[in-house]
Amino acid sequence: MNGRVPALEVEGLVKHFPVGSRFFGGRAVVHAVEDVSFSLAPGEMLGLVGESGSGKSTVANCVVRLLEPTAGTIRLHGVDITHLSRHSLQPFRRQMHIVFQDPYSSLNPRLTCGQIVGEPLRLHRLAARNELDRRVAELFDRVGLRPELRFRYPHELSGGQRQRVGLARALSVSPRRRQRIILSGELPNPIAPPSGCAFRTRCPLADRSAPDSVETVPELRDVGGGHRVACHLVASTGEGPRLAEEAVT
Ligand SMILES: Nc1ncnc2c1ncn2[C@@H]1O[C@H](COP(=O)(O)OP(=O)(O)OP(=O)(O)O)[C@@H](O)[C@H]1O
Numbered sequence: 001m002n003g004r005v006p007a008l009e010v011e012g013l014v015k016h017f018p019v020g021s022r023f024f025g026g027r028a029v030v031h032a033v034e035d036v037s038f039s040l041a042p043g044e045m046l047g048l049v050g051e052s053g054s055g056k057s058t059v060a061n062c063v064v065r066l067l068e069p070t071a072g073t074i075r076l077h078g079v080d081i082t083h084l085s086r087h088s089l090q091p092f093r094r095q096m097h098i099v100f101q102d103p104y105s106s107l108n109p110r111l112t113c114g115q116i117v118g119e120p121l122r123l124h125r126l127a128a129r130n131e132l133d134r135r136v137a138e139l140f141d142r143v144g145l146r147p148e149l150r151f152r153y154p155h156e157l158s159g160g161q162r163q164r165v166g167l168a169r170a171l172s173v174s175p176r177r178r179q180r181i182i183l184s185g186e187l188p189n190p191i192a193p194p195s196g197c198a199f200r201t202r203c204p205l206a207d208r209s210a211p212d213s214v215e216t217v218p219e220l221r222d223v224g225g226g227h228r229v230a231c232h233l234v235a236s237t238g239e240g241p242r243l244a245e246e247a248v249t
């Protein structure tokens, strides 16, 4: 990085959200962001890629301090802004802009996502009262939303998850439309993340990397070619990511 101070430096960023009722059995914790680090030189661009709900927007919202990080450090042009007060943050705010994903959200903020999806069924009398919960759960499953998200409010979901709630609501009154699902396997539960590799419940190669993938978190390693990879099956060839077995031959 030719000795220049990075425009933005994020180190060990963690963001946890407590969810659920304070009264019934205590609150669970969503591990939205777990130990994210990156550094951006002036003029450099960075794309965050990941499944819906994997924490991309939460990282961005922590960086611009719309959310308070649970842990970690954020430096803007070398200045630690992680704990600056609203007032001291003002001069830095002008250097950060965010373009929101779904500014015109059509979801009623006072209803839970389950109520939102169930509403057309109820209004059009398409489901008997005792059948409603099951139908809503089915619709959530069809659009790839975890069932417990039914009890969350729209602001407690990721942008993509909110789009899926809108889709589920639309599907509720046109039951014949099919959704194509590309990734299979169980969505990792961010309240109880899988042991070992966090991606393993969705990874088509998980069997090949077991038992390592179950027992050990794969370390983020530099594999050359400007790539860093956290996967037990990827070898450090120094020439970019390559599956370990291919590297042997
Ligand atoms: N206020 C909140 N309270 C509880 N959980 C939240 C809250 N905001 C986000 N989450 C959860 O944190 C996780 C990460 O959400 P985030 O919005 O960062 O995802 P994303 O990667 O931007 O997804 P998308 O591609 O769908 O926009 C998700 O599991 C989401 O349900």
Ligand code: SF4
Residues within 6 Å of the ligand: 197, 198, 199, 200, 203, 204, 205, 206, 208, 209, 210, 213, 218, 230, 231, 232, 233, 234
């Ligand atoms: S370690 Fe690699 S192969 Fe194994 S589950 Fe994780 S991503 Fe898949």
Ligand SMILES: [Mg+2]
Residues within 6 Å of the ligand: 056, 057, 058, 101, 158, 159, 160
């Ligand atoms: Mg998002």
